[in-house]
Amino acid sequence: YGAKIRxxxxxxxxxxxxxxxxxxxxxxxxxxxxxxxxxxxxxxxxYKGLMALQSWLQGKKIPFHSFLAACIGGWLVFGxxxxxxxxxxxxxxxxxxxxxxxxxxxxxxxxxxxQDPFPLVAALVWGTVLWLFEYHRQTLQPSLQxxxxxxxxxxxxxxxxxxxxxxxxxxxxx
Numbered sequence: 001y002g003a004k005i006r007x008x009x010x011x012x013x014x015x016x017x018x019x020x021x022x023x024x025x026x027x028x029x030x031x032x033x034x035x036x037x038x039x040x041x042x043x044x045x046x047y048k049g050l051m052a053l054q055s056w057l058q059g060k061k062i063p064f065h066s067f068l069a070a071c072i073g074g075w076l077v078f079g080x081x082x083x084x085x086x087x088x089x090x091x092x093x094x095x096x097x098x099x100x101x102x103x104x105x106x107x108x109x110x111x112x113x114x115q116d117p118f119p120l121v122a123a124l125v126w127g128t129v130l131w132l133f134e135y136h137r138q139t140l141q142p143s144l145q146x147x148x149x150x151x152x153x154x155x156x157x158x159x160x161x162x163x164x165x166x167x168x169x170x171x172x173x174x
Contacts, residue, residue, distance in 0.1 A: 002037030006084070017146040035084045039077050046073040086141060 010032040014025045050069035055061045078085045101117075104110040132140055133148045140148070 002040040006036035043077040
């Protein structure tokens with residue numbers, strides 16, 4: 001599963017935003033794919049093993065088991081701050097925030113909104129990320145910085161139609 005998810009993403013991001021030889025790019029893609037796949041496999045093994053152990057020790061499965069097993073697995077497997085783990089954790093964080101928001105409404109902790117809150121969330125997310133990009137760029141994750149630089153800085157320079165079809169940054173030799 002990790003290879004199926006990471007390989008296409010790494011391929012696109014590497015060829016869009018990384019410099020270096022074809023060999024270096026292919027090595028980078030393979031490394032990111034391997035790391036993603038390995039970490040997911042280690043995490044699933046750790047999580048399921050800890051779930052089985054807790055259930056065996058207590059004679060039944062209780063909700064806290066999943067939280068504890070995942071915390072331990074997350075610490076052991078995804079605790080190293082590297083580009084692959086960082087992306088996985090950020091991906092999960094965004095989905096967790098949406099899930100917790102829905103759960104808060106479902107449980108009655110937050111009243112059901114009268115209108116869809118998504119437009120407001122979208123506005124706040126985009127307002128915040130562009131403010132960070134313009135004034136505190138270094139705080140953003142490197143691949144997000146690269147994407148935003150491409151969209152908002154590099155788009156200020158026009159060479160020819162290839163800027164839109166391929167990439168709008170000419171090599172330094174031109």
